[in-house]
Amino acid sequence: MQTLADYRALAVLLFGAESGATKFLDKKIEDQGAGEMVVADESQMLYLLNHLNSGEQVEHLRLDRK
Secondary structure, three states, rough: EEEHHHHHHHHHHHHOOOOOOOOHHHHHHHHHOOEEEEOOHHHHHHHHHHHOOOOOOOOOOOOOOO
């Protein structure tokens, strides 16, 4: 499993520090902490990051803590 910080680093690498995907993860890290484990399949997370980078809003998404 990857952490929010891992996915943030990937988002910066792929999309840039000012991308929608990175900003989304920054907010999640602010709320839950950088070490929070992401309980989602990696392919789903990559799809999500790409979707967020396209500029579409994903207000309803919640990354639950375990």
